[in-house]
Amino acid sequence: MKIIVCISHVPDTTSKINFVEGNTKFDRNGVQFVINPNDEFGLTRAMWFKEKQGASVDVINVGLSDTESTLRKALAIGADKAIRIDMSPENGFNVAKQLANYIKNENYDLVIAGRESIDYNGGMVPGMIAGLNNANFINNCISLDIDGTAATAIREIDGGKETIESSTPLVIGAQKGLVEESDLRIPNMRGIMMARKKQLEVIPAIDASNQTDSIEFEKPKPKGEVTLVSSENLDELINLLHNEAKVI
Amino acid sequence: MAILVYTESEKGKFKKIAFELASYARAIADENNTTVTAVCINAEDPIELQNYGVNKILNISNQELKSFNAISYSQSLLQAAENEKSNIIIISSSADSKYLAPLLAVKHNAGYISNASELPSSYNPLTVKRTAFTNKAFEITKVNTENVLISLAKNSYTINEVKTDTSLQDFSVNISPNDTNVKSIDKATNKVTIADADTVVSAGRGLKGPENWGMIEELAEVLGAATACSKPVSDLGI
Numbered sequence: 002m003k004i005i006v007c008i009s010h011v012p013d014t015t016s017k018i019n020f021v022e023g024n025t026k027f028d029r030n031g032v033q034f035v036i037n038p039n040d041e042f043g044l045t046r047a048m049w050f051k052e053k054q055g056a057s058v059d060v061i062n063v064g065l066s067d068t069e070s071t072l073r074k075a076l077a078i079g080a081d082k083a084i085r086i087d088m089s090p091e092n093g094f095n096v097a098k099q100l101a102n103y104i105k106n107e108n109y110d111l112v113i114a115g116r117e118s119i120d121y122n123g124g125m126v127p128g129m130i131a132g133l134n135n136a137n138f139i140n141n142c143i144s145l146d147i148d149g150t151a152a153t154a155i156r157e158i159d160g161g162k163e164t165i166e167s168s169t170p171l172v173i174g175a176q177k178g179l180v181e182e183s184d185l186r187i188p189n190m191r192g193i194m195m196a197r198k199k200q201l202e203v204i205p206a207i208d209a210s211n212q213t214d215s216i217e218f219e220k221p222k223p224k225g226e227v228t229l230v231s232s233e234n235l236d237e238l239i240n241l242l243h244n245e246a247k248v249i
Numbered sequence: 250m251a252i253l254v255y256t257e258s259e260k261g262k263f264k265k266i267a268f269e270l271a272s273y274a275r276a277i278a279d280e281n282n283t284t285v286t287a288v289c290i291n292a293e294d295p296i297e298l299q300n301y302g303v304n305k306i307l308n309i310s311n312q313e314l315k316s317f318n319a320i321s322y323s324q325s326l327l328q329a330a331e332n333e334k335s336n337i338i339i340i341s342s343s344a345d346s347k348y349l350a351p352l353l354a355v356k357h358n359a360g361y362i363s364n365a366s367e368l369p370s371s372y373n374p375l376t377v378k379r380t381a382f383t384n385k386a387f388e389i390t391k392v393n394t395e396n397v398l399i400s401l402a403k404n405s406y407t408i409n410e411v412k413t414d415t416s417l418q419d420f421s422v423n424i425s426p427n428d429t430n431v432k433s434i435d436k437a438t439n440k441v442t443i444a445d446a447d448t449v450v451s452a453g454r455g456l457k458g459p460e461n462w463g464m465i466e467e468l469a470e471v472l473g474a475a476t477a478c479s480k481p482v483s484d485l486g487i
Contacts, residue, residue, distance in 0.1 A: 018385040094361070096352070121381050121388065124363050128351025130317075137429050138319065140348040153432075159444045160345045161436030167429040183485065212360035212394050216376065219387040248448045248472055 002056040002147065002169075005107070006044045007100055007114035007126065008075055009037035009090075010068035014119060027120070027218070042100060043175030045184055046145060048079045054147070056111075056203045057081050063090045063099050076196035077188030081201065088206035091215070092123070097129030098209040105134045109170065110150075116141055116174035124174075133173040139165055141180030146238025147171075177228055193235055251286040251305065252278045253335035257343060258310055261293035265445045266341040268301045272409040273401055274339045275302030288329045288420070290314050290322065299415035301408070306375055307332070307420035314424070316431040317345050323353040325422040329458055330357060332420070336396045337375070342403050350400055359396035366405045401438075403444055446475035453479035459487045 002087065011033045012018070019028040023067045048204065050056040060075040061084040062068050072083040086099045104112055112131075117124035131138030137152075139145075143162065144155035173179075188196070230238045242249045254274035256267035267289075274285045284304040289295045295308045307329050314321055326349070329361060330338055338357070340346040342364060342384065362377055369377040374391045377480035380402055381388040443449060450469040469476045478487070 003375060014383075018382045020386070047295065097351075119383055122271050122364060122383060123361075124347050125351040125354065125361055128348070129355050132352040132355030137427070138352065139429065140319070141344055156344075156348075158434070160440065160442035161434065163434045163436075164432045166432050167428060210393065212354075213390050215388055217389040218393055219378070219382070219389070220382070223386065248474070 002054060002058075002110045003108065004041065004047045004050060004056050004111045004113065005059045005061055005104060005109045006047050006080065007112070007130075008040050008044070008060050008062045008071060009063050009115060009118040009120075009126075010034050010035045010062060010071040011118050011120045014038065018220070020220075021184065024218050025216070034068075034071060036074060037115045037118045037120075039117060039119070039174075040113075041175050042177055042179045042183055043115060043116075044075055044078060044080070045180040045186060046175065047111075048186070049180070050111075050147070051079065051081075059084060059109075061086070061100060061103060063088055063096045063206070065089055072245060073196050073199060074188060076199045076201070077184050078190040079192065081199065083201040085201065085203045086206050087203055092213055093123035093125040094129060094210035094212040095209045097126045097133060099206055100126065101133035102131045102207050103204070111147065111169060111225055112136070112172040113154075113175050114172070115174045127172050127174040132236070134170075134172075137169075137171045138173070139167060139169045140174035142173040145173060147220060190240070193202065207221035250331045251284045251335050251338050252281070252339065253302070253326075253330050253333055254285060254287050255341070255346065256287045256289045256292070256298060256303075257291060257341060257346065258292040261291060262265045263289070263292060263294075263297060263448075264341075264343070266343060266403070267298070268408045269404075270339055270341055271298055271303050271400060271405050272411075273300035273368070273406040275409065275411060277337065277339070278302075278304075278408075279477070280368070281372060286329070286333045286335065288326060288481040290325065296415065296417055299413050300410050302411040302413050303415055304413060305333075306417045307418055309420050311421055311422065311424070314422075316430065316434075318346075318427070318429065319349040319352055320427040320429065321343075321424045323349040323356065324424055326353055327356050328422050329420060330396075332463060338396075340398065340400050341444075342400050346400060350398060354398045357396050357398065359395060359398040360392035360394040361398045361400075362392065363400045364402045365399045366402045368406075369399075391453055441469075441473060441475045443477055446470050448474035449477050450474045451477040451479070452482065453484075454481050456487070462487055474476040 060080040114127035141157040317380040
């Protein structure tokens with residue numbers, strides 16, 4: 002089985018979110034970048050396919066040279082080969098177009114991409130890859146088994162989950178549940194040393210337009226104060242729920 | 250050029266989000282001096298949408314669409330958009346709609362804006378605010394394509410009841426077979442989902458442990474509310 006995992010290079014979840022240049026650009030100053038968590042769940046599941054079913058696992062990213070540290074981390078975790086498409090990723094459709102173009106020429110059985118990146122939260126790249134390449138697609142995937150060309154997956158839906166049968170070639174939108182956070186792997190020294198010798202191929206981007214553009218960013222207004230009610234004062238709690246929140 | 254809105258239903262009943270989306274589409278239509286066409290799939294009482302500013306309903310009754318299938322549903326919406334010559338399509342941020350959205354965007358050659366939180370601030374080009382950075386920021390985005398697909402973030406727009414003269418039209422769609430099929434659904438039927446809830450009871454780490462979570466469930470049940478929790482509580486598996 003030939004697998005490729007799409008890796009987004011995103012600010013760490015604890016990063017302060019600020020903007021510069023008249024609020025038109027994300028302020029990268031002092032920000033640590035990591036593998037997008039939804040992609041990391043997918044990468045770990047791919048490693049299980051590699052270890053239990055002999056799959057090969059490539060990782061791919063659309064980004065400039067500063068994203069190579071993230072790809073090297075994926076290689077240190079155990080991916081076999083990395084590909085970087087040399088382009089600043091500024092639009093989900095354009096990124097999907099770049100990835101779909103590479104993927105369709107390499108005959109992957111399984112394409113794993115996080116259901117969304119935690120920076121722009123577009124939630125479009127895995128579905129657009131599937132749409133552009135006419136591949137099967139399962140989003141919000143929290144379980145996946147593949148036997149030959151047959152795939153059985155569980156998808157998280159609003160208020161529950163559903164079991165889906167499909168087949169390869171398949172694209173999935175990965176998320177927490179596909180593996181648990183406790184299953185995620187921290188690269189060990191041997192993995193880091195081996196990653197230095199693994200191939201990281203840089204290829205040029207193809208021509209593709211941005212279907213949307215960012216104009217500006219805003220930060221939300223500060224949250225209002227929290228009202229704390231003493232556990233001894235239930236009458237006050239009832240009063241607030243009834244007269245202010247109007248929920249009872 | 251009608252504004253097309255996908256009004257979701259479950260077991261034949263419209264979800265609350267359907268009326269929110271219809272109201273949002275009505276407001277966009279008013280700003281563009283045009284009409285709203287709603288697409289509903291296997292809804293029991295589609296004419297209910299006449300109370301929310303919808304001018305025309307394309308009613309799809311099709312047993313092949315009994316279970317949600319992203320490819321089949323996106324094909325249906327595409328055919329509806331082509332029938333109505335709609336270049337603005339509005340969908341929700343439900344798991345199903347966000348599943349079908351990128352497939353529809355590719356086939357309709359539409360710029361896709363997910364998690365829109367307000368009405369567009371302009372239409373030439375269409376520009377709208379959306380949430381980003383996991384709700385730590387908003388992004389103002391403009392669309393460069395003629396066709397636009399907007400998914401509205403949950404609870405972003407008020408339901409407005411506007412009684413309208415509405416035409417109801419049965420609409421047939423051609424579904425090409427695909428290789429992805431739902432085998433089973435496991436869903437709590439007696440609980441309000443957060444997507445449909447008017448009230449949410451939420452708790453954080455102040456609860457200390459899972460043994461105290463019962464009071465949140467009980468309060469939610471009494472209020473007819475959904476439950477929610479902070480990310481640390483979710484991560485701890487409480």
